[in-house]
Amino acid sequence: MAEIYSLLHHFVLDMTNILMVILELIGAAIIVYISLITFYKFLRLNYYKTSTELRIRLGRGIAMGLQFYLAAEILRLITIRDTEDIYIVGAVILLHVIVTVLVSWEVHHSVKSVVEEEELDEHCRNC
DSSP: OHHHHHHHHHHHHHHHHHHHHHHHHHHHHHHHHHHHHHHHHHHHSOTTSOOHHHHHHHHHHHHHHHHHHHHHHHHHGGGOOSHHHHHHHHHHHHHHHHHHHHHHHHHHHHHHHHHHHHHHHHHHHHO
16 A cells, blocks of 8 residues: 555656646747747837837736746645745746736736827827
8 A cells, every 4th residue: 555655656746747837848948938039029029119118018928928837836736845936936926926926916917008099199190
């Protein structure tokens, strides 16, 4: 019975480690992809156009990538062995949450700015 328990334990740990790596790679791929696309679109902008919409898309992409990293950190909770690991994983999760909230706030603020700019443009056209 102890051998089966040990075998299952190692299987779960190995699968968890594989899933963590996959989730981290997906998160990194999303962030790199959205960054490259945003940079390409930024280079194509004329100087008189605003980059606020690009910032919104970049912020949303970063937030999505961070969600995958957060999922990997939550899975890391399965592999914890002692209290020091709990503190480290807790600090990492807290940092991920703070960054995600800040990125979401920036996106919300940018969307609000775009709406205000469009309203001002419409008002100026009517004058």
